[in-house]
Amino acid sequence: MLIINNLKASIGGKSILKGITLEVKPGEIHAIMGPNGSGKSTLAAVLAGREFVEVTEGSVTYLGKNLLDMSPEDRAKEGIFLGFQYPIEIPGVSMVNFMKTAVNEHRKHNGLDPLSASDFLKLMRDKKELVEIDSKLANRSVNEGFSGGEKKKNEIFQMAMLEPKLAILDETDSGLDIDALRVVANGVNKLKRPDNSFIVITHYQRLLDYIVPDVVHVLYDGRIVKTAGRELALELEEKGYDWIKKEVENNVLS
Amino acid sequence: MNGRSEVTERYIGLYKENIEKITTSSSPYINSFREAAYERFRDMGIPTKKNEAYKYTNLNIFFDHDYKSYFMPVTSDFIKAEEFRCDVADLDTHGIVLLNGFYPTINEKLRQLPSGVWIGSLNAAAIKFPDLVKKHYGKYAKSDTDGLIDLNTAMASDGVFVYVPEGVALTKPVQVVNLVQSDEDMFSQHRNLIIVEKGAEFSIIICDHTLSPQKFLTNAVTEVFVGENAHFDLIRVQNEHNAACKVTHTFIHQEKNSVASSNNMTLHGGLIRNSTYHYLGGEGAECFSYGLFLTDKWQHVDNFVNVDHAFPKCTSNQLFKGVLDDMSTGAFNGRILVRPDAQGTLAYQKNNNILLTDDAKMDTKPQLEIFADDVKCSHGATIGQVDSDALFYLQSRGINKREARLMLMFGFAHEVIQNIKIEALRDRMDNLVMQRLKGELSRCASCMVKCG
Amino acid sequence: MVIHSIMEKDQDKILSDVTSGEYKYGFYSDIEMERIPKGLSEEVVRIISAKKNEPEWLLDFRLKAYKHWLTMKMPAWPNLRIPEINYNEIIFYAAPKARPVLNSIDDIDPELRKTFDKLGIPLNEQKHLAGVAVDAVIDSVSVKTTFKETLAEMGIIFCSFSDAVKEYPELVRRYMGSVVPYTDNFFASLNSAVFSDGSFCYIPKGVRCPMELSTYFRINSANTGQFERTLLIADEESYVSYLEGCTAPTRDENQLHAAIVEIIAEKNAEVKYSTVQNWYPGNKEGLGGIFNFVTKRGMCKGENSKISWTQIETGSAITWKYPSCILRGDNSTGEFYSVAVTNNYQQADTGTKMIHIGKNTKSTIVSKGISAGHGQNSYRGLVKVLKNASNARNFSQCDSLLLGDKCGAHTFPYLEVDNQTAIVEHEATTSKIGEDQIFYCNQRGISTEDAIGLIVNGYAREVINKLPMEFAVEAQKLLQISLEGSVG
Ligand SMILES: Nc1ncnc2c1ncn2[C@@H]1O[C@H](COP(=O)(O)OP(=O)(O)OP(=O)(O)O)[C@@H](O)[C@H]1O
Numbered sequence A: 001m002l003i004i005n006n007l008k009a010s011i012g013g014k015s016i017l018k019g020i021t022l023e024v025k026p027g028e029i030h031a032i033m034g035p036n037g038s039g040k041s042t043l044a045a046v047l048a049g050r051e052f053v054e055v056t057e058g059s060v061t062y063l064g065k066n067l068l069d070m071s072p073e074d075r076a077k078e079g080i081f082l083g084f085q086y087p088i089e090i091p092g093v094s095m096v097n098f099m100k101t102a103v104n105e106h107r108k109h110n111g112l113d114p115l116s117a118s119d120f121l122k123l124m125r126d127k128k129e130l131v132e133i134d135s136k137l138a139n140r141s142v143n144e145g146f147s148g149g150e151k152k153k154n155e156i157f158q159m160a161m162l163e164p165k166l167a168i169l170d171e172t173d174s175g176l177d178i179d180a181l182r183v184v185a186n187g188v189n190k191l192k193r194p195d196n197s198f199i200v201i202t203h204y205q206r207l208l209d210y211i212v213p214d215v216v217h218v219l220y221d222g223r224i225v226k227t228a229g230r231e232l233a234l235e236l237e238e239k240g241y242d243w244i245k246k247e248v249e250n251n252v253l254s
Numbered sequence B: 001m002n003g004r005s006e007v008t009e010r011y012i013g014l015y016k017e018n019i020e021k022i023t024t025s026s027s028p029y030i031n032s033f034r035e036a037a038y039e040r041f042r043d044m045g046i047p048t049k050k051n052e053a054y055k056y057t058n059l060n061i062f063f064d065h066d067y068k069s070y071f072m073p074v075t076s077d078f079i080k081a082e083e084f085r086c087d088v089a090d091l092d093t094h095g096i097v098l099l100n101g102f103y104p105t106i107n108e109k110l111r112q113l114p115s116g117v118w119i120g121s122l123n124a125a126a127i128k129f130p131d132l133v134k135k136h137y138g139k140y141a142k143s144d145t146d147g148l149i150d151l152n153t154a155m156a157s158d159g160v161f162v163y164v165p166e167g168v169a170l171t172k173p174v175q176v177v178n179l180v181q182s183d184e185d186m187f188s189q190h191r192n193l194i195i196v197e198k199g200a201e202f203s204i205i206i207c208d209h210t211l212s213p214q215k216f217l218t219n220a221v222t223e224v225f226v227g228e229n230a231h232f233d234l235i236r237v238q239n240e241h242n243a244a245c246k247v248t249h250t251f252i253h254q255e256k257n258s259v260a261s262s263n264n265m266t267l268h269g270g271l272i273r274n275s276t277y278h279y280l281g282g283e284g285a286e287c288f289s290y291g292l293f294l295t296d297k298w299q300h301v302d303n304f305v306n307v308d309h310a311f312p313k314c315t316s317n318q319l320f321k322g323v324l325d326d327m328s329t330g331a332f333n334g335r336i337l338v339r340p341d342a343q344g345t346l347a348y349q350k351n352n353n354i355l356l357t358d359d360a361k362m363d364t365k366p367q368l369e370i371f372a373d374d375v376k377c378s379h380g381a382t383i384g385q386v387d388s389d390a391l392f393y394l395q396s397r398g399i400n401k402r403e404a405r406l407m408l409m410f411g412f413a414h415e416v417i418q419n420i421k422i423e424a425l426r427d428r429m430d431n432l433v434m435q436r437l438k439g440e441l442s443r444c445a446s447c448m449v450k451c452g
Numbered sequence C: 001m002v003i004h005s006i007m008e009k010d011q012d013k014i015l016s017d018v019t020s021g022e023y024k025y026g027f028y029s030d031i032e033m034e035r036i037p038k039g040l041s042e043e044v045v046r047i048i049s050a051k052k053n054e055p056e057w058l059l060d061f062r063l064k065a066y067k068h069w070l071t072m073k074m075p076a077w078p079n080l081r082i083p084e085i086n087y088n089e090i091i092f093y094a095a096p097k098a099r100p101v102l103n104s105i106d107d108i109d110p111e112l113r114k115t116f117d118k119l120g121i122p123l124n125e126q127k128h129l130a131g132v133a134v135d136a137v138i139d140s141v142s143v144k145t146t147f148k149e150t151l152a153e154m155g156i157i158f159c160s161f162s163d164a165v166k167e168y169p170e171l172v173r174r175y176m177g178s179v180v181p182y183t184d185n186f187f188a189s190l191n192s193a194v195f196s197d198g199s200f201c202y203i204p205k206g207v208r209c210p211m212e213l214s215t216y217f218r219i220n221s222a223n224t225g226q227f228e229r230t231l232l233i234a235d236e237e238s239y240v241s242y243l244e245g246c247t248a249p250t251r252d253e254n255q256l257h258a259a260i261v262e263i264i265a266e267k268n269a270e271v272k273y274s275t276v277q278n279w280y281p282g283n284k285e286g287l288g289g290i291f292n293f294v295t296k297r298g299m300c301k302g303e304n305s306k307i308s309w310t311q312i313e314t315g316s317a318i319t320w321k322y323p324s325c326i327l328r329g330d331n332s333t334g335e336f337y338s339v340a341v342t343n344n345y346q347q348a349d350t351g352t353k354m355i356h357i358g359k360n361t362k363s364t365i366v367s368k369g370i371s372a373g374h375g376q377n378s379y380r381g382l383v384k385v386l387k388n389a390s391n392a393r394n395f396s397q398c399d400s401l402l403l404g405d406k407c408g409a410h411t412f413p414y415l416e417v418d419n420q421t422a423i424v425e426h427e428a429t430t431s432k433i434g435e436d437q438i439f440y441c442n443q444r445g446i447s448t449e450d451a452i453g454l455i456v457n458g459y460a461r462e463v464i465n466k467l468p469m470e471f472a473v474e475a476q477k478l479l480q481i482s483l484e485g486s487v488g
């Protein structure tokens, strides 16, 4: 589904990703962990098509196509969804109008007619229930005045509406209360099918109790320095990142 | 040389030639202000760019021109005015039409609405309600720097009068349609007086339209008194053609615990200057000042706002936005003054502008002048493009860039529009703005003049 | 709300304690001076020029400036009350007498040396602050420049303006007035006519100046005006950090200081210019103090050049200055970081102009005003993006903090944008010190007075951090002294 090969990227001339190689197969859940500032969000930004991150080397193939050549909206319509670490507030743009436009753009892309207003509202209602978000939120402007947790839930709600093939969730679990965490996990698990995949960026093993990853990667200083099964997350929770950092340094020395 | 500009001399001449005519047709009380106002105008003159308040607006383009002036209503003109219909669907209002600054209906110059509310001609009211007019006329429209207010006081004789007695809540808004129409280029001035007594509630919509393609210059002054605990909303919808210049000066005087709002929606016009003065003249008063303009071609829109916190514990909010296309230009001048002892003041101001082309130009000058310490004041101003982070967010949900940009611009404008409390008007504004942004609305579609 | 009122009372007391901090540099030194008679005329301009043995071209420059000045009027600004200045009561030239050629520190008048010792300014190179070269200007004349030789080895010229006129006339002639023309404004014209000395600095191509360069200004004599000029040229790929400090004796009458600073940054050059301004502010009743009317402007002439102004303004009865950047080179950057404190009857009207001319130019403005007592503090700034300045970026943040209910804080930004690719953002807030912040500190066991100190310092931190290390500490102390306990 997604093949990242020796990806290097920089922001404003500063090199952030220093050679990332990663393959995500259909149906897989990958977790990416790693210390603050290691480049996790930058990787997510490259996959979603943020312009200010400059890809300097390497390739990304998604469903057989060169992902890096595509515009952000085309990537979205091809099924890539990014749950932002910091969802932006857009005053004046209502959630309803925003989602309706997005859903219909997806439908058009798939050769379907736009949803009628009533079908759309019904879809909104169903999905809102699914992610248990307060229906009042949907009447407001996009993320405006939402609490931190509400913003994250709103990301999951949008994911449920758009039914992506590859969802990248950047710390969607941080700032959530325990119930919300379960909601997020349910959202993911309900969407999970043999043909779609997830990349879950997180700092906490807790989320991985609900969303069981097939593979766990550790990103450190722009590189994936360790890849293992879900037990790695437990180990990290217990021991922190120091031992990995040491390992990396030793490798460099030897 | 007396140092006065040629333009100023032009209007001095106009006054001298016509003052007798003006005095005979208007009420003695209003006349009693004229001479002093004329003298002040003579000293201050037509504002130039040297005047800080007009730094970014060149009035000469419109003021330095030969106009026919209008001092007496002509009955035959009113036929066209009678034909005019507001095309906002479902808008239920008490209507008033002003033609070239005069109140047209010959028989009924003043109308009584339920609960003792009066609306009609100011000139007629000055005779029928001398005490009310004496109490308020000329009391709020004051400026040491703007000669145009005195020019209006010196020569205007009619306009709209509204009286809402104590405790009366008028649910239906009053809609004033200001029409200008003439066979020749025309200069007109009118004067409105709105009195909202203690505890009353009242809203007014003022729509400006041009009915013929001549060059027009209008200089209007509106005085509003908002009594203790009263509520007042003013919405202006400006839709004139590109050869029209409109200068408005609105003075809203608020008493204790009153709430007032002003919203200037400028859709079209050659040169538009709206000055709005909010005077918070009693503890606990609150005001909202809004404005939105969309300009193109050679249009110029200047919003000037002055919020005067003269008493403690008052709150003010300003939100002004502009979208500038083609080679249009815009200006924003917003001032918050917090006087000594106006403790507990909250004052906010925001001005955001989007430039759509390299030829468009925006100048903004927000100001805070604060002489009390227990205050929370802030202002923010931006000039730029739509926010690139927001644009990316929309794109990442599959919305194409063009559509995403449109949504953001609409959202940008809607932030101002959403403050209109009258639903039918709000929807209409949303609609007009959306069409305008999409380019679906030919730029003249909302204009009454079918100049072909 | 009992708690509140008690706290307010405490704060009031602390406020008055703090605001009563005395000016520490108010002494007067008895140095033998040479002065010319009071007043200003063409004759006076000629005398000044003659005293300095100036070349013809410089005299011409002065005379042109003087003639232009005669046609000008003093500017009037809202919220700034400037008493009438009688230019015939001012002495336009005063210099320590019998100024010898200074070969060693021992040649300096011992009184003078004492003065600078008292001020903590090391004229003796052995006792210098680590890594700072000093040019000391007293009244109108540069008395001693340290480290000249060390700097000369790298090709750096750092000397008094008068010496520069003699030794590097081509450089001075080429750049003087190129950024601030003599017609620029009332005080710039006045300065151009009567300036007596100042500092000159040239950093050659590719040289990073290894130490802070510093000018120390001191007004000593009564009735004198101080009119100095600084000219700083950073050639391609060079770097310099420059600092100026100012003090004056306590006197009941006002004294005029009208200076000019011009900076030129060529391609890839970077200049940091920091000011700690502590002229005598006048007494608590508003008597006396310096009128500080200064024109400072930098030209980012070359691509990728950068000029950064940092100022801590705590002194002067009236401050009127707008250190500005003309961003002419593509990709050039201008910065302005300012803390201005007005206490008692001080008035400050300060800010900056950022003129974006080149492509991809960036500017940042951070202004922190602190008003106490009857002080009036205004930010006045202009951000102008010209038509061809594509991708210009500006961000301005102007905050005002009010300590007490008799002071004022004002903000007058002008944003003028003529290019659609520009992003210009201005934000300003005005508030009194947060009671909840003080309470938070109190709750952690910090006294209200300390809390206020902490908060004010935190408030100014962003700017203070831009100063070179040694001066950051000084600035922090100064801030504390000029406001000691003054928050209510
Ligand atoms: N817009 C930007 N400009 C400059 N540097 C940036 C920018 N965005 C990110 N960086 C830098 O890139 C590095 C990687 O940042 P990134 O956000 O990818 O980290 P992260 O792994 O997601 O961290 P966290 O766990 O804290 O979310 C950091 O050093 C960060 O400061």
Ligand SMILES: [Mg+2]
Residues within 6 Å of the ligand: A040, A041, A042, A085, A170, A171
């Ligand atoms: Mg991150």
